[in-house]
Amino acid sequence: MYSILFGVIVPQGWLNDLPNTNAHKQFELAKNIATTTEKLGYTSIWTYDHFVPHYSYEPLETKPLFECYTLLSALASITNKVKLGQVVTCNSYRHPSLLAKMGATLDAISNGRLELGIGAGWYEEEYVAYGYQYPKDSERIERLDEALHIIKAMWTDVKASYSGKYYSIKEAICNPKPLQKPYPSIMVGGSGEKLLLRIAAKHANRYNHPFGTPEELKRKIEVLKEHCKSIGRDHKEIEKSVLIRVVVANSDKEIKQIVRKVKNKEESVEQYLYRNKDKMVIGTPEQVLADLNKYIQHEVTHFILHFMGIDSSKMLRLFASKVMKKI
Numbered sequence: 001m002y003s004i005l006f007g008v009i010v011p012q013g014w015l016n017d018l019p020n021t022n023a024h025k026q027f028e029l030a031k032n033i034a035t036t037t038e039k040l041g042y043t044s045i046w047t048y049d050h051f052v053p054h055y056s057y058e059p060l061e062t063k064p065l066f067e068c069y070t071l072l073s074a075l076a077s078i079t080n081k082v083k084l085g086q087v088v089t090c091n092s093y094r095h096p097s098l099l100a101k102m103g104a105t106l107d108a109i110s111n112g113r114l115e116l117g118i119g120a121g122w123y124e125e126e127y128v129a130y131g132y133q134y135p136k137d138s139e140r141i142e143r144l145d146e147a148l149h150i151i152k153a154m155w156t157d158v159k160a161s162y163s164g165k166y167y168s169i170k171e172a173i174c175n176p177k178p179l180q181k182p183y184p185s186i187m188v189g190g191s192g193e194k195l196l197l198r199i200a201a202k203h204a205n206r207y208n209h210p211f212g213t214p215e216e217l218k219r220k221i222e223v224l225k226e227h228c229k230s231i232g233r234d235h236k237e238i239e240k241s242v243l244i245r246v247v248v249a250n251s252d253k254e255i256k257q258i259v260r261k262v263k264n265k266e267e268s269v270e271q272y273l274y275r276n277k278d279k280m281v282i283g284t285p286e287q288v289l290a291d292l293n294k295y296i297q298h299e300v301t302h303f304i305l306h307f308m309g310i311d312s313s314k315m316l317r318l319f320a321s322k323v324m325k326k327i
Contacts, residue, residue, distance in 0.1 A: 006302075006319075007042060007082075007085065007302065007304045008037045008304075008305050008306075009047070009305065009306040009307070010045050010046065010075065011030050012065060012066050014053055014054055015054055016054075016063065017306075017308070017309065017310060018310070019311070023064060027066065030071065031074075034078065034082070036313050040320040042324075044084070044085055045072075045075060045084060047066070047072055047086055047087070048086070048087055049068040049086050049087075049089045050068070050090075051126055051130055052065060052129065053065050068086050069102055072086070073109065077109070082113065084106065084115065085187065086115075087117050087208065087210070087243050088190075089118040089119070090119065090120075091121060092120075092133075092134075092140065092143070093130075096147035096148075096154075097169050099118075099151060100155060100174055103151070103155075104174055104175075104177055107184055108176045112178070112179035114184040115185045116186050116187065118186065118187070118189070120141045120196060137192065141192065141195045146162070146164040146165065148202075148203040149164070152186075156177075156183060158173075160174065185206060186204055187206040188200040188203060189207075189209070189243070191209060191212070191220065193220065198231075201224060201231055201238070206238060207239070207240055208302075210243040211243060211245065213278050214294040214297070214298055217240070217298050217300055221298060239302060241302030243306070244305060244306070245279065245281070245305075245306045246280065246315070246319070248288045248315050248319050249315070250284060250285070258309050259272050259308075286322075288323050289326055296327070
């Protein structure tokens with residue numbers, strides 16, 4: 001029986017969660033949330049692997065967003081216990097051999113705290129803006145499969161070689177190896193049932209579904225079990241997790257005050273709450289606890305929480321004392 005674990009998204013800029021100050025002060029907020037997360041007993045911190053903020057927060061050219069691995073490396077030096085993960089690394093943005101090297105380095109400097117979250121990528125506008133080709137879904141997922149073969153080989157073999165349709169390496173050396181053996185936990189994230197979940201069945205130590213309802217998680221997990229059965233793997237070897245946005249406060253008045261700071265300018269508080277009623281967990285600690293238990297009933301053991309708000313430290317503390325300790 002798995003324990004229920006909670007991780008936290010560090011303010012990074014993806015969903016309008018950095019203050020309107022200079023970049024160094026924005027980084028100071030990220031540092032504060034990371035250290036507070038650790039002190040409160042959460043088990044991990046996470047960053048998004050994107051280069052520009054979410055498209056719903058225009059104008060994008062005025063919105064800051066810190067790069068995923070650079071930020072995590074900095075946060076590794078000021079924390080001691082929390083795991084360090086990504087939701088999720090876009091496989092297209094780095095050759096898998098380079099990603100393996102980066103991951104091994106981060107695992108070493110953090111004393112064995114890397115969790116590799118990885119997916120096939122989806123943000124087409126970002127691909128185009130940064131000069132990456134955006135192939136069809138099936139090709140991106142095939143590339144992910146090959147990449148995971150390479151990453152695991154780089155992390156375990158003295159010299160790693162691989163020749164595939166999209167990637168190849170020849171006697172590639174990756175030293176130092178990750179401190180975690182045989183290698184850090186690999187979390188495959190995404191929602192595609194036919195192809196992506198089959199990749200998760202093959203490679204993942206954990207499967208993550210982004211922003212899914214309990215009913216959606218139930219469906220994905222059942223499909224994942226079928227893929228595991230087809231390749232002869234015990235689905236119980238794969239932990240299940242969900243990335244979810246959270247607004248938790250002691251009253252409806254406080255909830256609306258928070259929403260006013262994070263919503264689009266064009267929509268009302270009521271419109272925001274209605275639009276996100278199935279995509280977020282919003283409410284008092286008691287309401288949030290009830291909603292999370294619906295996921296737990298469907299075998300979810302890890303929650304990666306994005307607390308919505310410019311300074312989410314108050315929500316971090318409220319959740320830790322009124323929700324996390326009661327699960």
